[in-house]
Amino acid sequence: MSKLSEQLQEEVAKRRTFAIISHPDAGKTTLTEKLLLFGGAIRLAGTVKARKANRHATSDWMEIEKQRGISVTSSVMQFDYNGHRVNILDTPGHQDFSEDTYRTLTAADSAVMLIDVAKGVEAQTIKLFQVCAKRGIPIFTFINKLDREGRSPFDLMEELEQVLGIRAVPMNWPIGMGRDLCGIYDRMKNQVELFQGDDHSNIQVQKVEDYQDPVIRDMAGEFLHNQLCEELELLDVAGDPFDYEKVSRGELTPLFFGSAINNFGLQTFLENFLQLAPKPSTRQATEGPVAPTDEKFSGYVFKIQANMNPAHRDRIAFLRICSGKFTRGMSVKHVRVGKEIKLAQPQQFLAQDRDIVEEAYPGDIIGLFDPGIFRIGDSLSQGSEVTFDELPTFSPEIFARVTVKNALKHKQYQKGVDQLTEEGTIQVFTSTGVFDETILGVVGQLQFEVFEYRMKAEYGVDVQLQRLTFQFARWVVGKDIDPTKFRINSQLVKDKKDNFVALFENEYAMRTAMDKMPDVQFLETAP
């Protein structure tokens, strides 16, 4: 085996690249910060906080930009723990939720689904879960805020199955809950983590025989211990056994309980997670599968971030490395344009200051300075050409009709729209009817604000957006598409590749159209 090949095997084996998926307020910022603290990346924890502090700022552009500037520095966070190199990909939530959030998930090898014990599965969790489930990546679930009164663990497990269609295997189990929470039992390692002292801040970890061990009774009291025994007996009999294969395929989710803010259950979560989560795996390309240990470097762009620094107006293309070793200054082929380019200025976003990376491996994300040559989904490769499968186009949920205030600016307008579509800021649709109209679709409201601002700032074009009442978009495929069937509470448009897309005002209109055209497919992502 060559030296490079050996090095690649070693580096790939230790990498874990994942994203945290959750609904706002479940505790993602808190969890991220705590995980980074475990890895000793304290400087970063500050960054996460800074971002948080800014997040609720007003939506005027400079604020957005500042906010994005900060969020971008923490777009990828890296730390070392127990011999692993961990990459956490940030998935913007709140008002900066966008298609970027979905695309980022394509760069992750696994996901941690964070759920508030009192709220259970929420809207944004469902959407993000579905994107992960489609890829079949392993999903780990962390039920947070156990220090508060919440729903019973069994109730939450049932909800995971009913709403998301995934069964859960509890890796640990709470001893009491809310004010009574006094510890967590680790079913895999047979140990208890007990929270002692008035504020429960004294965390003690102790090995036990099993959950019936009298040591737990001594520490937690008879009532809670009996309850624990009853619940775990039930799980032993009726619950799913741990099955690594099912976990790897994303069919079974290992379930953890804890409280991020109090550090309860975090260490066992992190350790179990790192052990079970997959290392970077083989990716599909047009030319065939690409193993991470292939010596030739390859990767793809999953996100383009503009205007991070108002003084430079530069763009950064985020590249997920899929195979080989990256070294600064190396030449690679930009497959779509067929040119060699030199990767001289790659950045990693470890802190407010952009650190320059000298080398990186599969699973790592690097930021490439982008003078306007990259599009979402572009592949870069060394040696022979490697073209990674196109990133899916996700169905937008907010729509607006766009018009240009000054007709003379039409050329600049077109240029701006093309550019912003390529970057994935917006999706553009054109009407199929008699009136020529352009409709923009986005996943998050902020994308419209970004579009308006950038059209003005970069292309000198004032646009007017008129919000439309559509809520759903489906790509329609089939022989018998009848445009006259899309008149009530719906509209038939075309995307930039001339695919038919139906926009619907409500679920009822969508169901009706589906019923009327049983032979037509209604797809959530572009064909």
Ligand code: GDP
């Ligand atoms: P995000 O919106 O998902 O990033 O959530 P944050 O991390 O900002 O947390 C939302 C709120 O929940 C904040 O007020 C946190 O302090 C709080 N929080 C986070 N984790 C816990 C926890 O384990 N217990 C309790 N009681 N509150 C928590």
